[in-house]
Structure formats: C-alpha cells, structure tokens
Amino acid sequence: MKRLLISLLAALALPTAVNADEQVDNWFNNEYWRKDFEKSLKIPASDITDQNIDEGRIGSCMVFIEEDFPDYALGDNKQIIKNSCKDLYKKYKDKFVFPEAYANYFKKEVAKEICLDAKDYVGCMEYESEEKSNNKISKKIKNVNCDMKWCAPDEFVGNDNLGRPVLAGWYFKDAPLMRASLQYDSKIYQVEVDNEFGRYIHKRSLFRYYREPRAGTSGYTQTYGSSQTNCTGFGNSINCTTRPPLTTYVPGIPGRSGGVGENLQNFIFDCQEKLYAKYEDNRITRIQNANGKSKKWVKFENAKDNYLTNTAISFCNEKSEVDIQELPKSSFLKYKNKPIKGKPKIKKQNNSKSNINCDSPVWKNKPRCN
Numbered sequence: 492m493k494r495l496l497i498s499l500l501a502a503l504a505l506p507t508a509v510n511a512d513e514q515v516d517n518w519f520n521n522e523y524w525r526k527d528f529e530k531s532l533k534i535p536a537s538d539i540t541d542q543n544i545d546e547g548r549i550g551s552c553m554v555f556i557e558e559d560f561p562d563y564a565l566g567d568n569k570q571i572i573k574n575s576c577k578d579l580y581k582k583y584k585d586k587f588v589f590p591e592a593y594a595n596y597f598k599k600e601v602a603k604e605i606c607l608d609a610k611d612y613v614g615c616m617e618y619e620s621e622e623k624s625n626n627k628i629s630k631k632i633k634n635v636n637c638d639m640k641w642c643a644p645d646e647f648v649g650n651d652n653l654g655r656p657v658l659a660g661w662y663f664k665d666a667p668l669m670r671a672s673l674q675y676d677s678k679i680y681q682v683e684v685d686n687e688f689g690r691y692i693h694k695r696s697l698f699r700y701y702r703e704p705r706a707g708t709s710g711y712t713q714t715y716g717s718s719q720t721n722c723t724g725f726g727n728s729i730n731c732t733t734r735p736p737l738t739t740y741v742p743g744i745p746g747r748s749g750g751v752g753e754n755l756q757n758f759i760f761d762c763q764e765k766l767y768a769k770y771e772d773n774r775i776t777r778i779q780n781a782n783g784k785s786k787k788w789v790k791f792e793n794a795k796d797n798y799l800t801n802t803a804i805s806f807c808n809e810k811s812e813v814d815i816q817e818l819p820k821s822s823f824l825k826y827k828n829k830p831i832k833g834k835p836k837i838k839k840q841n842n843s844k845s846n847i848n849c850d851s852p853v854w855k856n857k858p859r860c861n
Contacts, residue, residue, distance in 0.1 A: 535822045546656035552576035556596050637665045653751045670701035675799050680821035685830040689812040690763050693821040694803050698754040707746030714738050757823050762807035765791040788834050
C-alpha cells in the first residue's frame with residue numbers, strides 16, 4: 492500500500508498528505524479534487540477546469556494500471572474505478588497522448604465497444620486499434636517537444652515530466668534533466684489596490700521541481716570549556732563557588748519526504764510609475780534586472796527581456812486605464828484595501844513654463860534654466 496500511495500501522490504497535483512482510500516472514495520467528487528488542486532497550486536478554484544481534474548484522475552489511473560487495479564487498494568470500488576479510467580481514455584484518446592501502458596491496457600477493449608454494432612467489424616477494429624493520423628490535434632500534440640522550449644497553450648496537453656498536469660491556457664516549458672517545469676498564465680489581470688482598479692496589472696507563473704527526501708537528525712548537547720572553582724576566605728573561613736562549563740542544546744533537523752514542490756510567482760506591474768515586482772507566498776522578493784542588480788521594484792526600462800514581462804509592459808505602455816479595467820480581476824488581494832508601500836520614488840519632470848528669460852545677462856548662473 493505504501494508504494495502505491497507514494498506513486499499516486501507523485502502522479503497527482505496533490506502535494507498534501509491525502510491517503511489513497513480518501514481519493515478513491517471521492518473519485519467522482521469534482522469539488523474534492525478542485526479544493527486539493529486549489530490548495531496545492533494556490534490559484535482560485537474557478538481557474539481549475541474539469542479537464543484539469545480529469546488529468547489528475549488519469550495520473551491515478553496510470554498508477555492503478557501498473558498494479559492491475561489491485562484489490563487491496565480499491566476494494567469494492569475496483570470495477571467502478573477501472574470503468575472510469577476506461578471512460579477517461581475514450582473521452583480523451585483523440586485529444587491527449589496517453590502513456591503507452593495506459594493506451595495498451597484499454598485500446599482493444601474500447602475498440603470492441605465502438606465496433607460492436609459496426610457492419611464491418613474487422614475493418615472497424617483495425618481502424619480503431621490504429622492511431623488516427625487524420626486527427627490534427629493528436630498529431631500536433633505528439634510532434635511538439637517542450638523540453639527546454641516554450642510551448643503555446645494550444646500546442647501541448649497533458650502532464651509535465653513530474654507527472655503533474657499542465658494548466659489549460661498556460662505557456663509551458665519542460666526540463667526533465669533538471670526534474671523541473673515552468674508554466675506561466677497567458678492572461679493578464681487587473682489588480683485591486685487600495686479599493687481601486689485601473690493602475691496595476693498582474694501576471695503569474697508556476698515553477699515545479701522535484702525535492703529530494705531528507706533524513707531527520709536528533710538534537711544534541713554541546714559543552715564549551717570546563718568547570719572553574721574560585722575560593723575566597725581568611726584563616727579557617729573559606730568560601731568556594733564552582734561555575735560549570737557552558738552547555739547549549741543544538742536542535743535536530745526534521746526529516747522531509749521527497750516529492751514535487753511548487754512555487755507560484757505573482758508579478759505586479761504599476762502601469763503609472765512604470766515599475767514591477769515579484770511576490771512569492773504573498774511576500775515581495777528581489778529580482779534581477781537587465782543590469783544584473785537585485786531589486787524589489789524594477790523599472791520597465793531595466794526589465795529583463797522575456798515574454799512574461801514584455802507582454803505586461805507592452806500592455807501598460809499601449810493601453811489606458813479604461814483598458815485595464817476591462818481585464819479579468821486578479822486573485823492577488825494583498826493590497827486590496829491598502830496602498831502599496833516601499834516603492835522607489837520616481838522623480839517627476841517639471842513641465843511648468845517659466846517667465847524667466849534664460850538669455851538675460853542679469854541671471855548669471857541661471858539656476859532655473861540649467
């Protein structure tokens with residue numbers, strides 16, 4: 492059971508410690524899956540589609556297939572789960588590229604069901620058992636290689652090398668040699684700051700990585716120096732005091748199970764002052780600008796050249812406050828009811844006209860003209 496559970500959690504986008512029995516009991520409960528996806532990905536449940544949930548179930552099916560749907564894990568639900576995995580294959584076989592083991596497990600059985608009432612049963616079986624090369628979506632997805640290269644949202648559907656689903660509508664880059672992947676949302680959102688919209692926009696990315704397990708260590712006591720005894724007195728009266736060595740306790744390091752870690756990054760762009768910042772776990776973090784310096788807030792003119800920042804900066808430079816207010820609302824609510832503080836002050840140019848004659852010989856230094 493332990494091996495199955497570890498594999499199951501690795502295949503699903505559920506990093507929380509949920510037991511396999513609970514997942515099986517809630518197999519058809521989309522709200523159960525949606526809440527776990529929302530918790531692990533830290534994005535609104537409204538952004539998690541039914542297809543994302545099906546992709547999570549497909550990951551579980553793959554684990555069950557490896558064990559030939561074991562009784563000890565599925566119990567009385569064995570046939571129900573098996574039928575569901577088959578139905579998922581039928582539903583997405585022309586859209587997803589399934590793992591070979593998954594396709595082989597159900598391909599012939601599904602073909603029989605489709606061809607049962609066909610006039611040419613043999614021909615139908617031959618057709619259904621082969622890959623439908625005329626399916627443009629399937630062919631396109633198969634030919635796309637996203638290893639260390641960005642794939643557009645319509646170019647790839649399925650899981651990354653860590654077994655987690657690629658989110659619908661997100662750009663995707665896989666890094667199997669590094670056991671990591673990166674995605675970013677193609678949408679731009681408007682951000683509410685101090686109860687107002689129209690100035691700030693939001694883009695987000697998701698970084699996944701494999702975290703090696705770590706064994707815990709026990710705490711221990713560390714002693715420094717040795718005991719010292721001092722005596723004072725006169726004649727037959729002597730008083731002695733002993734000072735023990737300095738002792739400190741060094742706490743142990745807790746163990747950590749291996750698995751997939753996820754880091755959601757929120758990029759906030761100030762379209763008025765032409766600045767942007769990155770937040771992780773609702774905390775601002777330093778980012779490197781084009782000059783190699785780490786800043787909390789980076790000027791648009793010093794931004795690194797990448798698609799995520801370029802699209803947002805272009806939007807800020809080309810669109811108006813009204814355009815921003817037409818964007819979907821962001822889930823980033825840290826500053827919903829308060830202003831953003833800590834940004835660098837931007838020097839404003841004084842465009843007011845002066846009546847001073849800068850060519851006048853009276854103004855030797857011409858301080859307001861320089």
